[in-house]
Amino acid sequence: MGDKPILSISDMSIVFSSPDEADIEAVRQVDLTLTPGKTLALVGESGCGKSVTARAVLRLLDKNADIQRGSIIFAPGDAEATDIVQLRQDSLPLRAIRGNQISMIFQEPMSSLSPVHTIGDQIDEMMVIHEGLKPKQARERTVALLDQVGIPGARERADAYPFQLSGGLRQRAMIAMALACTPKVLIADEPTTALDVTTQAQILDLLRQLQADFGMAMLFITHDLGVVAEIADEVAVMYLGDVVEQGSVFDVFAAPKHPYTQALMSSIPKMARKADRVRLSPIKGTVPAPRDRPQGCAFTSRCPYAFEPCATIRPERTAIGDNHHARCHLLTRQPAEAAA
Template sequence: MVDKPLLKIEDVEIAFSSPDEADIVAVRQVDLTLTAGKTLCLVGESGCGKSVTARAVLRLLDQNASISRGRILFTPPGEETVDIGALKSDSLSMRAIRGNKISMIFQEPMSSLSPVHTIGDQIDEMIMLHEDLKPKEARERTVSLLDQVGIPGPRERADTYPFQLSGGLRQRAMIAMALACTPNLLIADEPTTALDVTTQAQILDLLKKLQDDYGMAMLFITHDLGVVAEIADEVAVMYLGDVVEQGDVFEVFRAPRHPYTQALMRSIPTMARKADRQRLSPIKGTVPSAKDRPQGCAFTSRCPHAFEPCPTVRPERTQVGEGHVARCHLLTQDTTRAEELA
């Protein structure tokens, strides 16, 4: 018997309303699947809908945003499946999931942690909210968590405020808070973006170790393909609200089939001898506004292979390998055109 996926996002569309304009669709018919113990990386340029998709899982969307289509199915081990998309953001059912069974590490801890409460008090509150522990017991758990994420002098650090910690220590404190209730799913929204390279490597190693210890699934959001190669089991590439390619990380990196994924791979700087050096190959053009999204493929305006159906007809998800899918009209056309992407 095959276990159900821990999280299954089916055909989800997220729209933002405006009093002066028509609704703007920020995420269009996204399908994602997360399995316990595995890491799915969501990668793409800034503004492509990665963070909006992640926040929808925890129902932390802005007031003018709504899940206008699809389902977000969450199946904790040994429990019934819950459609998170159908829950109200402030319902007791959603509060029982948020921070307890699904936690999130936000991109910038300085703006996510309260500046007027100590690190220890904030983690204590998270623990006591979801578990029947007394304040002293919660504090001991907090100190243990801070020690586990590598914060020196954890008992003393628990009494410090966020502004008294370095960026790396604040991020570790945020990770400790996210792990306070041993979640089944951890969402990490670009947790290493503001950190130096050495601290970034330490945080990635820490997350991998904690994932092994807790057996949790992880949805990791980033725009850095180097991070993807290091931490992911599967990768989903987003562009302007669409998941254009998804599959096993080794398969996608070895043989990317969507023109956008291929362009991302070509734009990675590489070390080479002087005689072999080449100029970077940037992606030409700019990402159009979500208000001006083509009806068809979102990448049409920047794609060197675009042809007749691309601007008007949205490509179907096409199987291009075992567990490897992409959305591109070239993949469903004649052999000559399909070979352009091979």
């Protein structure tokens, strides 16, 4: 696979407006890059802005949310680059991308799939709309997709409604729908969160195999660092709307530089003999409400290393090595400051 990015999010900020309160910046100047055949994991606590970032790519934000600044450049090798931010909502160019070239596996299939249409009808519709297939052709493709994602009795299951399937089968059906048009970019929003460990492992294996088959770029959203280590090539750590650290999985896991990333690593349970057991090291404090975000570093109120500039000056994106960056004042702290 080439190293040329297929999707580049640059300096993107998303603001939620309210008639009663001040606007809230939910995502702040995010930079992410997706490459064909590679997986970027977006990691962070619940409410940090991961899903909002993903939905922004497909322009599926709530009515009171707005991409206030930045760009989302989609550059498939066979077509001209497009800034998705500049496309008019529900325009034909955006519809041609959404669900066709960029597809999404939503977090909860039971609330994302239509309860009054069969699984087969919902997948058929994707191919009829985007690829112009006749209904019979679309149904044959749907059955093949359901079989490919490991749903037993695929032809019969195509006539089932979502409530007639187990959680694992619904998730597989959602994956089949996302892959119906062979997208170039797949966004997976916590696709294994509500599944048991065995089904989770099967879904991860399936996504890896499908990525290898189709050469897709994948944005995988999760809060499970164990899943990240298993599936991702690169990882971006998000806190309160900020990407605080980004790099290869090896670099970030072996030598995390931001205090939040270090705290996440320290809070992972480890297998050990009874004599070697140690207490988990939780992250002290709580995540501030978005409207109470510090002006400087978002992690200031919980950081054990915070010093004077942290609360008032936002850290610059500092390069640590090849393709490894973090936003932390400690990385640019002068010797005189360290001594103080």
